[in-house]
Amino acid sequence: MAEIQIIRGRRDPGQAKNxxxxxxxxxxxxxxxxxxxxxxxxxxxxLGRSSLQKILQSMVADExxxxxxxxxxxxxxxxKPTQNYIDLSIVMYEEIRDLILQTERQLKTVQS
Numbered sequence: 001m002a003e004i005q006i007i008r009g010r011r012d013p014g015q016a017k018n019x020x021x022x023x024x025x026x027x028x029x030x031x032x033x034x035x036x037x038x039x040x041x042x043x044x045x046x047l048g049r050s051s052l053q054k055i056l057q058s059m060v061a062d063e064x065x066x067x068x069x070x071x072x073x074x075x076x077x078x079x080k081p082t083q084n085y086i087d088l089s090i091v092m093y094e095e096i097r098d099l100i101l102q103t104e105r106q107l108k109t110v111q112s
Contacts, residue, residue, distance in 0.1 A: 018055040021045035026065070026081050027089070037076045064088070 059065045064085040070076035
């Protein structure tokens with residue numbers, strides 16, 4: 001996951017970088033149709049337990065994720081994105097796509 005290495009190397013403020021890392025890990029989870037637990041999330045993001053807990057509690061408070069006990073293994077806590085998170089991800093994707101298309105149009109007019 002090269003994207004995670006790039007984000008880890010950035011000099012963003014800690015909380016912002018951690019939010020990006022968790023968001024990217026959750027996106028991978030959705031694309032691969034796999035559940036992700038706290039251990040896997042810590043491993044993928046490289047965040048320590050304290051940093052991970054802070055960002056996850058913030059995301060729970062913002063209704064972006066749910067933390068649920070795994071029915072088959074009560075020691076595991078699963079991290080699941082809410083519909084609100086998915087909706088925001090889609091809106092963010094569409095805004096970025098529109099910005100890219102607008103920039104492309106502007107570059108073409110400059111080149112003409």
